[in-house]
Amino acid sequence: MNSSGVRAVVCPDKFSGTLTAGEAAEAMAAGLMRAGFSEVLQTPIADGGEGSLETIHESLGGSIRSTRVTGPLGAEVLAEWLVIPNGTAVIEMARASGRALVEGRSDPLGATTRGTGELIAAARASGVRRVIVCVGGSASTDGGLGALEALGWSLRGVDVTVACDVTTTFVAAARDFGPQKGAKPAQVQLLTGRLERLAADFLQRTGVDICEVEGSGAAGGLAGGLCAIGARLEPGFDVIARIVGLDSALVGADLVMTGEGRVDASSFAGKVVGGVIDAASDEGVPKCCVIAGQITEDARNHLATLPNVLGLALTDRVWTPSEAFVRVALLVEEAALEGGRSALDPKKP
Structure with a gap:
């Protein structure tokens, strides 16, 4: 994928206790712009729960x-x-x-x-x-x-x-x-x-x-x-995807990026991560990236079955989970940079 004219949409949930959804979206957008995306649309989203x-x-x-x-x-x-x-x-x-x-x-x-x-x-x-x-x-x-x-x-x-x-x-x-x-x-x-x-x-x-x-x-x-x-x-x-206009935001996107503090099996049943992945698939977005503080083993296994979906855990980038908690905004940006570069790599399908 050539970086000229490529467009990404970032639509994360909050990272509980560390980043609001808007702050997470800003960190993801910063990483993607560094990766070479020419346009990044920020659409923070939620599932109806707290926040x-x-x-x-x-x-x-x-x-x-x-x-x-x-x-x-x-x-x-x-x-x-x-x-x-x-x-x-x-x-x-x-x-x-x-x-x-x-x-x-x-x-x-x-x-x-x-x-x-x-x-x-x-x-x-x-x-x-x-x-x-x-x-x-x-x-x-x-x-x-x-x-x-x-x-x-x-x-x-x-x-x-x-x-x-x-x-x-x-x-x-x-x-x-x-x-x-x-x-x-x-x-x-x-x-x-x-x-x-x-x-x-x-x-x-x-x-x-x-x-x-x-x-x-x-x-x-x-x-x-x-x-x-x-x-x-x-x-x-x-409900929230409808009022923030998620479907229209995804039209013409080359990459959609989502995430939350912890991704587990329940994240794919009516929650933000699963909902965004499904919406991106329905819209024909060619690449999807999930960034989370932690991704459980069962969630990793599920992500591995999904075509063109990359999962990146912040805990894989630090020595201890507590370090990920303290440096979360920077780590989200760095993970987004990695995810963006991966999406733009012409050697990857």
């Missing part, structure tokens, strides 16, 4: 708003939300009801999503008519009951899409994610029973059976609760 609001803001800009809402343990918190240029509001559940807000004082039975409902209500009151709710990092397993109560059990006047970062069904949320929120085995049983009763209550009150809806267990069942009153549930990557 999605920041990534969307980095990608699209928009207006940050702040609203005081009820936190997961009942104390008031100041939560930011975003209005992107097309007038859609983006709400990240973790800003109002996330685990980071409990500061080690987890209350798996009492934590609430009320603040997330209050954010949706604030967006609606501001005149917004379309809302995307990104879920992930929830502190609660209340089935969205707190949010529904804050909304008066109605989404009238606003179109809501929930960007789900998992496919877990409603009742399974207690078993799958309760322990992460501090729930002991006996509490997991209590939460499971609560979600079963809530699902029956939702069916009676709204006529919507959410039990087997894929993704309804996201954020401790918040996704299912919102679904019961009319919200659409979609895979988070698909």
Whole structure:
């Protein structure tokens, strides 16, 4: 591939604890420009989990708003939300009801999503008519009951899409994610029973059976609760790829580069890395490169089966994993330089 007129698109997720998606994109772009690419388009992306609001803001800009809402343990918190240029509001559940807000004082039975409902209500009151709710990092397993109560059990006047970062069904949320929120085995049983009763209550009150809806267990069942009153549930990557214009960005690209902090087998199931690889393949992009802090053995094996996909781990470039953590931006740039040179090498197919 001749470097004259070649175009790359970089669309990484965040590198958790080190780089935002936007910072990772900048480092990748710097490496690719050094490699000889004439144009590099930066399109940071996310899958609907924690950090999605920041990534969307980095990608699209928009207006940050702040609203005081009820936190997961009942104390008031100041939560930011975003209005992107097309007038859609983006709400990240973790800003109002996330685990980071409990500061080690987890209350798996009492934590609430009320603040997330209050954010949706604030967006609606501001005149917004379309809302995307990104879920992930929830502190609660209340089935969205707190949010529904804050909304008066109605989404009238606003179109809501929930960007789900998992496919877990409603009742399974207690078993799958309760322990992460501090729930002991006996509490997991209590939460499971609560979600079963809530699902029956939702069916009676709204006529919507959410039990087997894929993704309804996201954020401790918040996704299912919102679904019961009319919200659409979609895979988070698909939602965010659409609003940042990933498909159009890939048109005519010679290389697409993506990555995240850790790539494992789950990275290819509804997450950013797998989603970008699939989108690049669908668009006919000839080369793809994945850069990660760490790539597990099973992920390496999977990448090896994919044609024209190169995987580069930062841990392969340093003596210790802690060194990769400290020098991550520089290492991402150097890995991008290597990936870019490999893509431009006429000896490589």
